Amino acid sequence: xxxxxEVEHLRKVYGSTVAVNDISFEVxxxxxxxxxxxxxxxxxxTVECLQGLRRPDAGxxxxxxxxxxxxxxxxxxxxxxxxxxxxxxxxxxVWEALDLFSSLMPNSPDWRTTMEQWGLTEKRKxxxxxxxxGQRQRLFVALALANNPKVVFLDEMTxxxxxxxxxxxxxxxxxIRDRGxxxxxxxxxxxxxxxxxxxxxxxDCGRLTAVxxxxxxxxxxxxxxxxxxxxxxxxxxxxxxxxxVSRVSRHGPRVEVEGTGPVLARVAxxxxxxxxxxxxxxxxxxxxxxxxxxxxGHTIQD
Amino acid sequence: MRTLLKMTWIExxxxxxxxxxxxxxxxxxxxxxxxxxxxxxxxxSEEFRDAKPMDYxxxxxxxxxxxxxxxxxxxxxxxKYRERGVLRRFRASPLHLWCIFGAQVLVxxxxxxxxxxxxxxxxxxxxxxxxxxSVALVIAAFLPSVIAFAAIxxxxxxxxxxxxxxxxxxxxxxxxxxxxxxxxxPPELMxxxxxxxxxxxxxxxxxxxxxxxxxxxxWNWDAFMxxxxxxxxxxxxxxxxxxxx
Numbered sequence: 001x002x003x004x005x006e007v008e009h010l011r012k013v014y015g016s017t018v019a020v021n022d023i024s025f026e027v028x029x030x031x032x033x034x035x036x037x038x039x040x041x042x043x044x045x046t047v048e049c050l051q052g053l054r055r056p057d058a059g060x061x062x063x064x065x066x067x068x069x070x071x072x073x074x075x076x077x078x079x080x081x082x083x084x085x086x087x088x089x090x091x092x093x094v095w096e097a098l099d100l101f102s103s104l105m106p107n108s109p110d111w112r113t114t115m116e117q118w119g120l121t122e123k124r125k126x127x128x129x130x131x132x133x134g135q136r137q138r139l140f141v142a143l144a145l146a147n148n149p150k151v152v153f154l155d156e157m158t159x160x161x162x163x164x165x166x167x168x169x170x171x172x173x174x175x176i177r178d179r180g181x182x183x184x185x186x187x188x189x190x191x192x193x194x195x196x197x198x199x200x201x202x203x204d205c206g207r208l209t210a211v212x213x214x215x216x217x218x219x220x221x222x223x224x225x226x227x228x229x230x231x232x233x234x235x236x237x238x239x240x241x242x243x244x245v246s247r248v249s250r251h252g253p254r255v256e257v258e259g260t261g262p263v264l265a266r267v268a269x270x271x272x273x274x275x276x277x278x279x280x281x282x283x284x285x286x287x288x289x290x291x292x293x294x295x296x297g298h299t300i301q302d
Numbered sequence: 303m304r305t306l307l308k309m310t311w312i313e314x315x316x317x318x319x320x321x322x323x324x325x326x327x328x329x330x331x332x333x334x335x336x337x338x339x340x341x342x343x344x345x346x347s348e349e350f351r352d353a354k355p356m357d358y359x360x361x362x363x364x365x366x367x368x369x370x371x372x373x374x375x376x377x378x379x380x381x382k383y384r385e386r387g388v389l390r391r392f393r394a395s396p397l398h399l400w401c402i403f404g405a406q407v408l409v410x411x412x413x414x415x416x417x418x419x420x421x422x423x424x425x426x427x428x429x430x431x432x433x434x435x436s437v438a439l440v441i442a443a444f445l446p447s448v449i450a451f452a453a454i455x456x457x458x459x460x461x462x463x464x465x466x467x468x469x470x471x472x473x474x475x476x477x478x479x480x481x482x483x484x485x486x487x488p489p490e491l492m493x494x495x496x497x498x499x500x501x502x503x504x505x506x507x508x509x510x511x512x513x514x515x516x517x518x519x520x521w522n523w524d525a526f527m528x529x530x531x532x533x534x535x536x537x538x539x540x541x542x543x544x545x546x547x
Contacts, residue, residue, distance in 0.1 A: 051394060073398075081394035086387040091319040096312050103308050104396040127319075140391075147396060 002029040004151055004182045005050060010059035012045050019045040021206035023059075027151075028199075032173065032183040036193040036288070037203035038300045043186040044084060046203070047153050050184070051081050064150060077105060080149035082140045084156055090129035094120055094139060097128070101146035108148050117172060118142040119165075133160035141169070145176065152176065154185040158192060170196050188300055190288045200288075204296045214288060221294045222286030227257040227267050229278035242270045305397070309405035310412075317409060323375055328417050331366040332424060334485070335359070339429050349490045353517050356429035360422060361440070361512040362485040365447065367417035369479055369505045371410050372451025373458070374472040379406070380459025381468035384547065393546045403456055403540070410452040411445070418444065439515030443526075447508040450529040453536035454504060460544040479505040484513070504532050 005027035012020040020042040027033040035043040048054045050061060052068035052075055061068050066075045088097050098111035098120075115121050118138045123131060131139065137160045144152050154173070158166045173196060177183050187193050193200055194214045201211040210217060224246070230253040239248045239255075244263040249256045257267055264283045271278065292300055317323060335356075342355035350358040383389045392402060425431040434440045458475075462468040480486055482496060483505035489497050500506050507525035514522045 053390075053394060073396075076394065077396045083387075083390060083394055086391035086394070088391060089316050089383070089388055090386075091316050092312065096315070100305075100308055100312060101395060103305055143391075143395075 003027070004029050004064060005033075005184065006060070006062040007046070007050070008060040010046060010049060010061065011057050012042075012049060012054065013057050018206050020049070020056075023203070023206075023208045025201050025208060025211055027182060027184060030177065030180055030182055031198040032177050032185065032196055034193045034197035034200045035184075035186045035203050036188065036190070036197075036200055036292070036300075038188055041203040042206040043203050044155055047155060047184060047186055048083075051079060051153055052076070053083075077147065078150050080144035080147060080152040082144040082152070082154045082157055086140070088128040088139075091127045093125055093127055094131070095124040097139065097143060098146060101143045105147035108146055111142075111146060114142045114145055119168070134162060134165055137161055138165070138169070141172075145181075149181060151182045151184060154183065156186060156188070158187070158189065166192070190292070190300065194288045202292060202295055209295050210291075217288065217291045218286050220291075222290035223260055224258045224286065225260060225263050226284040226286070227259070227264050227281070228254065228284055229267075229271075229281040230254050231276055231278050233276055238274075239267070239270065242266050306401050306404050306408070309397075309401055310408040313405050313409045314412060317413060323378075327367065327370050327375060327413060328420060330370060331363040331417065331421050334366065334480075335363050335421065335425055336428070339425070344429055349488050351488075351490070351513075351517055354431075356425055356431050357517065358488065358513065359485070360425045360429075360431050361434075361516040362483075362509045363421050363425075364418040364444070364512060365483070365505055365509040366480060366485050367421060368414050368444075368448050368451045368508060369476060371414055371417075371448075372453075372455035373476040373479070374469070375413075376406060376410065376452065376455025377458035377462055377468040377472045378465060380456065381462050381465045384463070384545065385465050389546045399541070399544065406456060407449060407452045410455070411448050414444075414448045434516040435518035436515040439521055440512055442521075443511040443515060446526060446529050446533070447511055450504060450508065450533045450536075453533045453540070457536040457540045457543070460540045463545075479503045482506070484509040504529065507532075 003026050007026070008024050010020055010023045011018070023042070023046055035046060037043050045054060049056045050063055050068055052072035055069055063075055064078055068075055095115070098115055102108040102111040102114075115124060118141060120135065120139060120142060123135055128136070137157065141154065141157055144154065157173075158169050161169060170192070173183055185197070197214060199211065200214055200217060202209050202217070210221065212220065232253055236248065236250065236255060239245060239257060244261050244266045245257055245259040247258040257263065259266075268281060271281070289299065338359055339356055344354050344356050346352055346354050422431070458468065458472065462471060482492075482500035483503045484500065485505070489500055489506075492500065507528045511522050511525040511529065514520065
């Protein structure tokens with residue numbers, strides 16, 4: 001697999017704060033790679049170094065084979081950026097911004113199509129200052145794609161979007177990936193990371209603590225599967241003896257069984273054998289939330 | 303080139319959509335024109351280089367149009383862009399710094415030309431100002447003057463971190479230059495110290511460069527060379543000192 005981005009031992013310090021502490025990872029051609037972590041974890045600093053917007057204190061970076069510091073000019077022609085805390089002139093209109101940004105590169109896609117895809121056609125004549133947070137966000141993503149980039153960096157792309165707009169945005173990002181553009185995104189939304197990213201890095205306190213596919217992370221770090229059902233049966237102590245089961249707990253009629261591997265099938269078989277037929281037997285999937293908790297020892301909101 | 307023109311066109315539209323800047327740039331020099339035009343009797347006198355006061359002041363007020371763009375308009379524009387994150391947005395795009403600067407120079411030229419023509423036409427109608435002795439040399443003086451002040455404006459905009467700082471310092475510089483460079487009391491009437499201070503101001507040379515051919519004197523090479531020097535130094539300093547964030 002071709003590597004589009006290589007990061008080796010990246011370090012960035014602001015005063016006495018170590019924002020990024022020895023981060024290394026790679027991004028392959030055509031994937032959606034995500035950095036997931038709480039605010040202040042160092043995600044934004046990392047991608048800003050990759051875009052040549054900040055000078056790293058140590059480490060080796062390559063984006064499309066270019067050094068983001070010394071080849072920043074060439075790099076900016078080939079990447080697209082959606083940044084946090086940026087703006088357009090208050091009185092610049094939506095269409096003017098799209099027209100300007102797409103004129104920066106030859107063979108850019110028609111900006112009218114991008115405007116349509118991102119639901120901005122109705123707002124084409126509105127000035128930037130009159131757009132809502134969500135509309136600004138969509139405009140910034142559209143601008144990031146205006147020069148037909150090989151890699152696009154999206155920093156908290158869906159913050160400020162309502163749920164429907166978020167789902168539309170995810171579909172559009174997948175479509176961009178399917179067209180061959182590599183996507184690097186920063187997010188603190190678990191569901192976004194889980195559903196959208198092909199591979200994911202978990203960032204906490206300036207360190208990259210794990211990199212894998214969302215499912216891979218869940219399998220590795222949230223190994224315990226939870227099976228839940230309800231029954232009025234009094235004695236369930238025999239459940240401890242069922243293979244794959246590690247822990248049983250009970251709150252009134254509700255029974256929770258934790259275990260590994262095919263624990264659901266084992267529990268189901270054992271229940272049927274004893275004539276217990278709960279109607280609500282199910283397995284609760286561990287989520288990235290559990291992964292995050294098990295890796296960092298805290299939830300993402302902490 | 304296409305991008306430069308597109309950028310210039312957009313910036314020009316943005317300027318027109320900003321009424322406060324428009325009024326400041328176009329109306330302020332007109333107000334001075336009418337105030338001083340009402341004070342002096344428009345007869346030739348020694349302190350006005352043997353010319354009528356309004357013939358003397360009209361090129362000076364064209365200088366004011368130029369100075370207000372360079373000292374207030376451009377610095378505030380850049381500082382606002384920096385403060386709001388517009389420069390950050392531009393920086394992450396393939397837009398070159400020279401394109402951002404170049405568009406501002408072109409916009410300054412267009413606005414100064416419109417403001418200058420407006421002022422000259424009004425003073426011709428209201429104060430019977432005569433056509434310059436050498437129109438060609440006045441135009442030749444106007445262009446480097448605008449470019450010099452655009453360079454100063456970009457330098458100030460590169461250095462001043464916030465809109466407030468740009469507004470404050472820009473206005474102070476503008477008022478001091480306005481008073482001491484020949485658009486307020488004529489340098490011929492100033493004390494030695496005032497006149498010397500005035501000769502430190504770039505606006506002094508802008509006014510001399512335009513006033514000399516306007517009143518029939520020869521092309522002022524000294525003023526021209528000084529403005530050329532100011533342009534070069536300010537441009538190089540801007541490229542070195544420019545801060546995106």
